[in-house]
Amino acid sequence: MGSFSIWHWLIVLVIVALIFGTKKLRNIGEDLGGAVKGFKKGMNEAKDESQPSVTQQVQDSSTIDVQAKEKSDA
Template sequence: MGGMSIWHWAIVALVVVLLFGGGKLSGLMGDAAKGIKAFKQGLKDDDDDVKTKKPDEEPKA
């Protein structure tokens, strides 16, 4: 009881596709991928800033 079988997930996926349509769903996933790439690029930029900072500089508060 309480467990979700593969058939439950298949029905949920079918309902989602019917509600949102294939085009909207793929567009949403593309936007999510762009957001993840931008987040990773931001983390990389922050790491580069830390590595290039001179040791005698004090961090700004």
């Protein structure tokens, strides 16, 4: 009663492919991958909104400084 061998997993994979078909399995995989990407993007956006990083603050202030210099030179 140990773990299954590679042959057991191959047989299960073949049976699943026969039942659902490869196109349906590919579509399920794409949908699942899109959901995971969307979840990660949402988590990163929520993290960015709640606590701006130091690099963003430095980039924002340097952009403002450059724009101020360009206006004073003109």
